Amino acid sequence: MSMETLPKQSGLIPDGIVSRILRQLQSGWRSIVIAVPFVWLFLFFLAPFFIVAKISLAELAISSPPFSKMIEWTDGTIMTIRVVFDNFAYIFDDPLYARTYINSLKISIISTFFCLLIGYPMAYGIVRSGPVAKRLLLFSIILPFWTSFLLRVYAWMGLLADQGTINGFLISMGIIDEPIRMLYTEFAVYIGIVYTYLPFMILPLYANMEKLDATLNEAAADLGSGPINTFFKITLPLTMPGIIAGSLLVFIPATGEYVIPDLLGGGNVQMIGRLLYNEFARNIDWPVACAVAIVLLMLLVLPMAIYQHYQGKASEGVTGE
Amino acid sequence: MNNRRSRFLSIMLISGLTFLYVPMILLVIYSFNYSKLVPVWGGWSTRWYYVLFESQDVWDAVSLSLKIALINATFATILGTLAGLAMVRFGRFRGRTLFGGMLVAPLVMPEVITGLSLLVFFISFKQLIGWPAERGFTTITIAHITFSLAYVTVIIQARLTGMGQSLEEAAADLGAKPFKVLTAITLPRLAPGMVSGWLLAFTLSLDDLVIASFVTGPGANTLPILIFSRIRLGLRPDINALATIIILFVAVCVAIAALIMFRQQRREEMDQQIAAREG
Amino acid sequence: MLGDQISTDQNATDRPWLNSDAEPLIRIRGVTKKFGEFVAVNNVDLDIHQGELFCLLGGSGCGKTTLLRMLAGFEVPTSGQILIDGNDMSDVPPYERPTNMMFQNYALFPHMSVEKNIAFGLQQDKLPKDEIEDRIHAILKLVELQDYKKRKPQQLSGGQRQRVALARALVKEPKLLLLDEPLGALDKKLREQTQFELANIQDQVGITFVVVTHDQEEAMTLSTRIAVMDKGEFIQIGSPTEIYEFPENRFVADFIGSANILEGQIVEDSADHVQVLTDIGELNIEHSQPVQKGAQVWVALRPEKIHLSAEAPSEPQPNQSKGIVEDIGYLGNSSIYKIRLESGRIIDVTAPNQIRPKSRSHGITWEDTVYLTWDPSSVMLLNK
Numbered sequence: 012m013s014m015e016t017l018p019k020q021s022g023l024i025p026d027g028i029v030s031r032i033l034r035q036l037q038s039g040w041r042s043i044v045i046a047v048p049f050v051w052l053f054l055f056f057l058a059p060f061f062i063v064a065k066i067s068l069a070e071l072a073i074s075s076p077p078f079s080k081m082i083e084w085t086d087g088t089i090m091t092i093r094v095v096f097d098n099f100a101y102i103f104d105d106p107l108y109a110r111t112y113i114n115s116l117k118i119s120i121i122s123t124f125f126c127l128l129i130g131y132p133m134a135y136g137i138v139r140s141g142p143v144a145k146r147l148l149l150f151s152i153i154l155p156f157w158t159s160f161l162l163r164v165y166a167w168m169g170l171l172a173d174q175g176t177i178n179g180f181l182i183s184m185g186i187i188d189e190p191i192r193m194l195y196t197e198f199a200v201y202i203g204i205v206y207t208y209l210p211f212m213i214l215p216l217y218a219n220m221e222k223l224d225a226t227l228n229e230a231a232a233d234l235g236s237g238p239i240n241t242f243f244k245i246t247l248p249l250t251m252p253g254i255i256a257g258s259l260l261v262f263i264p265a266t267g268e269y270v271i272p273d274l275l276g277g278g279n280v281q282m283i284g285r286l287l288y289n290e291f292a293r294n295i296d297w298p299v300a301c302a303v304a305i306v307l308l309m310l311l312v313l314p315m316a317i318y319q320h321y322q323g324k325a326s327e328g329v330t331g332e
Numbered sequence: 333m334n335n336r337r338s339r340f341l342s343i344m345l346i347s348g349l350t351f352l353y354v355p356m357i358l359l360v361i362y363s364f365n366y367s368k369l370v371p372v373w374g375g376w377s378t379r380w381y382y383v384l385f386e387s388q389d390v391w392d393a394v395s396l397s398l399k400i401a402l403i404n405a406t407f408a409t410i411l412g413t414l415a416g417l418a419m420v421r422f423g424r425f426r427g428r429t430l431f432g433g434m435l436v437a438p439l440v441m442p443e444v445i446t447g448l449s450l451l452v453f454f455i456s457f458k459q460l461i462g463w464p465a466e467r468g469f470t471t472i473t474i475a476h477i478t479f480s481l482a483y484v485t486v487i488i489q490a491r492l493t494g495m496g497q498s499l500e501e502a503a504a505d506l507g508a509k510p511f512k513v514l515t516a517i518t519l520p521r522l523a524p525g526m527v528s529g530w531l532l533a534f535t536l537s538l539d540d541l542v543i544a545s546f547v548t549g550p551g552a553n554t555l556p557i558l559i560f561s562r563i564r565l566g567l568r569p570d571i572n573a574l575a576t577i578i579i580l581f582v583a584v585c586v587a588i589a590a591l592i593m594f595r596q597q598r599r600e601e602m603d604q605q606i607a608a609r610e611g
Numbered sequence: 612m613l614g615d616q617i618s619t620d621q622n623a624t625d626r627p628w629l630n631s632d633a634e635p636l637i638r639i640r641g642v643t644k645k646f647g648e649f650v651a652v653n654n655v656d657l658d659i660h661q662g663e664l665f666c667l668l669g670g671s672g673c674g675k676t677t678l679l680r681m682l683a684g685f686e687v688p689t690s691g692q693i694l695i696d697g698n699d700m701s702d703v704p705p706y707e708r709p710t711n712m713m714f715q716n717y718a719l720f721p722h723m724s725v726e727k728n729i730a731f732g733l734q735q736d737k738l739p740k741d742e743i744e745d746r747i748h749a750i751l752k753l754v755e756l757q758d759y760k761k762r763k764p765q766q767l768s769g770g771q772r773q774r775v776a777l778a779r780a781l782v783k784e785p786k787l788l789l790l791d792e793p794l795g796a797l798d799k800k801l802r803e804q805t806q807f808e809l810a811n812i813q814d815q816v817g818i819t820f821v822v823v824t825h826d827q828e829e830a831m832t833l834s835t836r837i838a839v840m841d842k843g844e845f846i847q848i849g850s851p852t853e854i855y856e857f858p859e860n861r862f863v864a865d866f867i868g869s870a871n872i873l874e875g876q877i878v879e880d881s882a883d884h885v886q887v888l889t890d891i892g893e894l895n896i897e898h899s900q901p902v903q904k905g906a907q908v909w910v911a912l913r914p915e916k917i918h919l920s921a922e923a924p925s926e927p928q929p930n931q932s933k934g935i936v937e938d939i940g941y942l943g944n945s946s947i948y949k950i951r952l953e954s955g956r957i958i959d960v961t962a963p964n965q966i967r968p969k970s971r972s973h974g975i976t977w978e979d980t981v982y983l984t985w986d987p988s989s990v991m992l993l994n995k
Binding site: 040041044045047048049051052053055056057058059060062063066129130132133135136137139148150151152154155157158159160161162163165166167168169170172174175176179206209210259260263264266267268269270273274284287288291297300301304307308311314315318319 | 338340341342344345348349351352355356358359362369370371372411412414415417418422425427431433434435436437438440441442443444445446448449450452453456474475477478481485510511535538539541542545546556559560563564566567571572574575578579582583585586590
Binding site: 498499501502503504505506507508509510512516517520521600603604606607608610 | 683684685704705706707708710711712714715716718719720721722731732735736762763765766767768771779780783
């Protein structure tokens, strides 16, 4: 099968320049359909990462932009390439960075866990609802997603502040005398992340559970399995893809979160997104900021690859036939 | 075993929804508070709405944000539709894996990284070719299109795979050339997906703070940038008023969308009834 | 217009494939289709003649749909050639082929009315407006849907959708109409009725039909010829009677209808019959081709060709056997009996229920001893 099919498959070998041009023209509109978004993403998504990588290997300099050139020309003939790993060494030496990275991971793992804990029964409850209720419930889960993310975080500032709604309520009920400090603590950051990312957990879980055959539970019950056993032996294993997708959709963006630690954590909770922004905006140390970004990317590249794998598998499964 | 919701699931649903909605409801209530100090109740009033409407900053930010959102949604829908078609309908082509990767990555990329990389890109390009001369409207729009188009592509891809290919094959079989198949069959069938994609891109753009903060220049404040700069220092009654307007606006839009969907469903049900009567 | 073609193209013989001079409409030459490592269609040759209603019959994954899609132009053969009306189709895209297809789930455009669906193909040919209208009118009359032209496909019943799909494909007057499981989406009752309608329409318009189906009953009723496919190859090609009464091998004998298939050894070969020894006894088979004595062969005996009786035949003869009723399957119009022979072998026999039984207990019942007899011409000697 190798020899016979070879000439047919290698149709890319030039067989006369004229026929090639003709074919190019014929399939022209197809190429345009691919090329336009491809070029856009290449230019504005991929290329910027190379620049970030390049700057992370440069030195801070008093110039505009504030970093040293990687390639320098002396007399227009001699080329010098300067690559510095100082920025990475700096990040790994300074305990501030290590602590911040670990803190970010800790906060986003714990938040993801709580999202799952709250989101799983909610998604399951929606699946088990009647058709009208299901529609309404899904709507109410998606609705906050369409309102401003920033304002939803802001709403919690009002709830958690020292003179905020919760403290006011507790004091007026006589439960406490002094306001409990909640805003500008790690607790507030957890609340903020769970609150804003909960729909991202519920929706993939719902999509996964919806596809589950309801009669599987009946079959398990018929075979003598109690509800708890059925949940752990049947439902949980079958909803694993949804759990993984939902968890990654919460974990990845939460790790790099900037707004929530800034507004709800104040200066007291260090997360890497906030550190990066500050490094950049206030200290104007671009090479270090870029190195911080590269390290963050390295941390998240594995979870992102897993997510992409699941995405790709899901879409291939449908088109493969 | 019944397949109904157990009491536990119902309780979880109710508490979960309470958790999601109570903060927003309180936000709305406090926007009508007379007191300058947000949490201290000073009686009902609409004074902060007047304060809001008189602020030129807010109007400027709203108009800039809307302009960016409109252009972003339109371009992202066009590019996302092209990308979706390429991924689902064109089979294998060179660079497909890279292309697919670039389409998924923006969905999960932390905003700080996307924002930072686009900023250094714009600055490097200005150094190289003098463009973009200044950062603001153009750079924010480009940045928004870049990540919105990935979301649109997801919607278009899902719809295309769901549609299957047989209608397009039927059209080709009846003599329609590929371009005609695209315009007469594929695009009309894709229209609902494109509308959802457009709306999603529009909202994403209106909602974005982090990426816009990175790539904006002096003087160009989108609405989220303006809100953020005000609330960083604490609670502001006029922001409560603004939040209320936004929440009501979204609620009305969603209600309209729900109504349209409901009517669509009614029509489908009626079609089924007619068909059943024929059978 | 469509009426003009009625049977004028039909040659003197209504079995054009037997005429070696006739130029076939479709020539399939050494066509192979691979999907990666998987061989969907394996080096097949086939001629189909003008006016035929040709069925590709086989189980799922046998390659029948792939072959149909290669005729339509949706799949390109890995190797080999397809000619339609003498023209090589290798580089002809679907939209330029003289073929039209009726899709499995009809693929009616949901955003267009019945009328627009049917007009779509004609508009691609840039026909004048009034001609389009005339042809839509004629075709809707043919499929009896005149009153439904403004309806959307969703507002039609399954049977009506099927007729719209047929009309849409037919209205372009293709040289070849391809039908992918045309009756698959209909329920049983409607399917039986529509089978005859479809064959009638084909007879009226005189267009060559190639039908893909997994339903042997459908293939038997509809076709002039059937190609039985398995694993990407043709197992046997012939008219429904040929396929049923003269299966060439075990696969066809077993796949079409049901058959008791027995292994045996040839003990004697005379001019007009052979004697085969099997585990149900010695069979006397009418057979004119010479076979080798002592050779191992397969024979098949259809259940409805065996006669069942409670009384022993008056005189001993070769084509008979004796057994006990092991099981009975009552089908209403007929019954299936599972007869255990003395050798332990179970033979299926079907018998029509011609007489309404007077009481619950009738004729032959469980554990009865019964005698089986059959005609020497009924036993089929299989090649492989």
